[in-house]
Amino acid sequence: MKNIAIEACHISKSFGNIAALDDISFSIQKGDVFGLLGPNGAGKTTAVRLLNGLIKPTEIETISILGLDLQKNIQDIRQRVGVLTDTNLYERLSAIDNLLIFGMLYGLSHKESSQRAEHLLEQFELSDRASSKVETFSKGMKQKLSIARALISDPEIVYLDEPTAGLDPEASHELLQYIIKVSSDSSKTFFITSHRLEEMESICDTVAILDRGRIKAFGSPHDLVNQVFKDHWVTVTLGNGTRLNISLLKLELSFVQDIEQSNNEVKIKVDDRASIPKLIRYLGKLDTDIYSIAEDVPNLQDAYLAIVKEK
Amino acid sequence: MNWQRVFTITRKDIKEVASTGQIIAPMVIIPLVLIGIIPAIAIVSLRFSETGTISLLKAIEKLPPTLMQQLAGYTGNQKAIYFITVYILASFFLIIPIMVSTLISANSFAGEKERKTLEGILYTPITDLELITGKVLASFIPAMAISLLSFFVYSVVVNALAYPVFMTIYFPTFNWWILMLWLVPTVSFLVISLVVLISAKVRGYQEANSIAGAIVLPIVLVTIGQVTGVMYLSAKIILLTGLLFLVADALLLRFITKSFHRDRLIVYIR
Ligand SMILES: Nc1ncnc2c1ncn2[C@@H]1O[C@H](COP(=O)(O)OP(=O)(O)O)[C@@H](O)[C@H]1O
Numbered sequence: 001m002k003n004i005a006i007e008a009c010h011i012s013k014s015f016g017n018i019a020a021l022d023d024i025s026f027s028i029q030k031g032d033v034f035g036l037l038g039p040n041g042a043g044k045t046t047a048v049r050l051l052n053g054l055i056k057p058t059e060i061e062t063i064s065i066l067g068l069d070l071q072k073n074i075q076d077i078r079q080r081v082g083v084l085t086d087t088n089l090y091e092r093l094s095a096i097d098n099l100l101i102f103g104m105l106y107g108l109s110h111k112e113s114s115q116r117a118e119h120l121l122e123q124f125e126l127s128d129r130a131s132s133k134v135e136t137f138s139k140g141m142k143q144k145l146s147i148a149r150a151l152i153s154d155p156e157i158v159y160l161d162e163p164t165a166g167l168d169p170e171a172s173h174e175l176l177q178y179i180i181k182v183s184s185d186s187s188k189t190f191f192i193t194s195h196r197l198e199e200m201e202s203i204c205d206t207v208a209i210l211d212r213g214r215i216k217a218f219g220s221p222h223d224l225v226n227q228v229f230k231d232h233w234v235t236v237t238l239g240n241g242t243r244l245n246i247s248l249l250k251l252e253l254s255f256v257q258d259i260e261q262s263n264n265e266v267k268i269k270v271d272d273r274a275s276i277p278k279l280i281r282y283l284g285k286l287d288t289d290i291y292s293i294a295e296d297v298p299n300l301q302d303a304y305l306a307i308v309k310e311k
Numbered sequence: 312m313n314w315q316r317v318f319t320i321t322r323k324d325i326k327e328v329a330s331t332g333q334i335i336a337p338m339v340i341i342p343l344v345l346i347g348i349i350p351a352i353a354i355v356s357l358r359f360s361e362t363g364t365i366s367l368l369k370a371i372e373k374l375p376p377t378l379m380q381q382l383a384g385y386t387g388n389q390k391a392i393y394f395i396t397v398y399i400l401a402s403f404f405l406i407i408p409i410m411v412s413t414l415i416s417a418n419s420f421a422g423e424k425e426r427k428t429l430e431g432i433l434y435t436p437i438t439d440l441e442l443i444t445g446k447v448l449a450s451f452i453p454a455m456a457i458s459l460l461s462f463f464v465y466s467v468v469v470n471a472l473a474y475p476v477f478m479t480i481y482f483p484t485f486n487w488w489i490l491m492l493w494l495v496p497t498v499s500f501l502v503i504s505l506v507v508l509i510s511a512k513v514r515g516y517q518e519a520n521s522i523a524g525a526i527v528l529p530i531v532l533v534t535i536g537q538v539t540g541v542m543y544l545s546a547k548i549i550l551l552t553g554l555l556f557l558v559a560d561a562l563l564l565r566f567i568t569k570s571f572h573r574d575r576l577i578v579y580i581r
Pocket residue numbers: 015018019020038039040041042043044045046047579
C-alpha cells in the first residue's frame with residue numbers, strides 16, 4: 001500500500017447520457033511513469049480531472065492519492081501534485097511571471113519560487129526568454145513552459161495530459177526529450193496521457209489502454225504486447241521468383257503451425273519462441289535464395305490498434 | 312485564509328489588466344471628464360452667468376428645508392456653486408468606482424474562461440474563498456485608488472476655481488469624507504461581488520459585460536438619484552447606510568463562496 005501513488009476503484013463518470021468513464025479501476029506505483037493511452041474522446045482528460053477532484057465522479061468506490069482519500073484530503077493532495085491539462089498560460093505575462101504565480105499559489109515564498117522558476121527555465125532552455133511575454137512564444141515553447149509550470153512546486157505526482165498535442169513532429173520530438181529527462185527522476189510519479197503510441201512505448205513503465213471510457217488492457221508495454229499477440233511469426237524474404245516448398249516444410253518441422261506465402265515473402269507461425277533458432281537452422285541448409293529471416297516483433301502501437309479496433 | 316495566495320491572484324489580475332489598453336483607456340478618460348472637465352465648466356459658467364445662477368437658485372428653493380438651512384449663510388452665487396459641487400456632483404464619485412470595477416471584474420472569471428487559463432489555477436491548493444477574494448480585490452483596489460485620486464483632483468479643481476467666490480477652502484465637507492472613506496468602498500464592494508458572481512456563471516467576457524451592464528446600470532441610476540439626497544442628510548445616516556451595504560457585502564460574499572463549484576468553471580469545448 002505504501003508504494004502506491006494513485007489508486008482508483010470502480011470510477012464512473014457520465015455527462016448526461018455519455019459515459020465518459022465506465023467503471024475503471026487501476027493502481028500506479030510510486031516512481032512509475034504511467035501512460036494512459038487512448039483515442040480522442042476516450043476519457044483521458046476526464047480521468048485526469050477526476051483524479052484531481054476538479055469534477056466529481058457519478059459513481060465511486062475510492063480514489064486514493066499518495067495514500068490519502070481524495071475527497072477528504074483534497075487540499076493536502078493538491079499541494080503535492082502538479083498538473084498540465086489542455087489549458088493556456090497567461091499570454092500577456094512573462095514566462096517567469098507565469099511560473100512565479102504558480103509557485104506562490106503552491107505556497108512557496110517569492111524567493112523559493114524565483115529559484116525554482118529559474119532552475120526550470122534553465123532545464124527547459126528558456127532562460128534567455130524568461131522575461132518575454134508568453135504570447136511571443138512558439139507552440140513548442142509554450143508547451144515546455146506549461147510542463148515547467150506543472151513542476152514548479154517539486155510535486156510527488158505530475159500529470160501531463162497530451163503534452164505533445166498540436167505540436168509538429170520536430171517540436172514533439174524535442175519536447176519528448178525533455179519529458180524523458182524530467183521523468184527519469186525516480187522520486188516522482190508521472191501520469192501521462194497520449195494518443196501517440198510510438199512516443200509512449202519508450203517512456204512508460206506501465207500503460208493502460210482506454211477506449212470509450214473503459215480500460216481494455218493494463219501492464220508494462222512488453223506484457224501488454226504479449227497479452228495481445230500470443231503467436232510467434234517469422235518472416236522470410238526470398239529472391240525474386242523463388243518459392244519455398246511449403247508442404248515439405250510442414251511435414252519435416254512439427255513446430256510449424258501455419259504458413260502464409262505471398263510474392264517473395266513467407267510468414268511462418270511457430271509454436272514457441274524457442275523454436276525460431278531451429279527454423280533458421282533448417283532454412284539455412286536449404287538450396288533456396290533467402291535474403292532475410294526475421295522474427296515479427298509487434299510493438300505497443302500494433303497492440304493498441306488491435307485492442308482499439310476490436311469491438 | 313492564506314493571504315499570499317489571495318494577493319498572488321490579485322497581483323496577477325491587475326498586471327494582466329494593466330497590459331491591455333482596451334480597459335485602461337476608459338479607466339483614465341471617464342474619471343478625467345467627470346471630475347475635471349464637468350465641474351470646471353459648471354463652476355466657471357455659474358461664476359459668470361447671472362441667469363444660470365438665478366434659475367438654479369429657484370430650483371434649490373423647492374428642495375427640503377434641511378438643505379436650505381445648510382446653505383443659509385451663503386450668498387446667491389456661493390449657494391449655486393456649493394449646491395452643484397457638494398451635492399449634485401457627489402454621484403460621480405459612485406459612478407467612477409462602479410465603472411472601473413465593472414470593467415475589471417466582468418473580465419475576472421469570464422476572461423480566464425475565455426482564454427482557457429482558469430483550469431490551471433483550479434489544480435493548485437488555492438481555496439474557493441481565496442480565489443474569489445483575490446478576484447474581488449483585483450477590482451476593488453484599482454477602483455478605490457482611482458476614486459481617491461479623483462477625490463484629490465476634484466478637491467483641488469473645485470477649491471481653485473471657486474476661490475474667487477468663497478475666498479476660503481470650503482471643500483471637502485465632513486460628509487464628503489464619510490462618502491469617500493465609508494460609502495464608496497462598501498457600495499463598490501457590493502457591485503464588484505455581484506459582477507464577479509456573474510462573471511463566474513457566464514461563458515465569456517462579452518456576455519459578462521452585457522449582463523453586468525444590465526444589472527449595474529440600474530444601480531448606477533438609482534445611486535445618482537439617491538446620493539444628492541444622502542449628502543445633505545446627517546453624517547449618522549450616511550454611516551448607517553454604509554453599514555447596511557457592509558452587511559450586504561458580507562452576505563453576498565458568503566453566498567458566492569457557497570454557490571461556487573469548480574467543475575462549472577471548466578470550459579468544455581467540443
Ligand atoms: N464537460 C463535459 N460535458 C459533456 N461531455 C463531456 C465533457 N467532458 C468530456 N465530455 C465527453 O466525454 C468523453 C471523454 O472526453 P475526454 O475525457 O475529453 O476525452 P479525451 O481526453 O480522451 O480526448 C467525450 O465523449 C466527451 O465528449
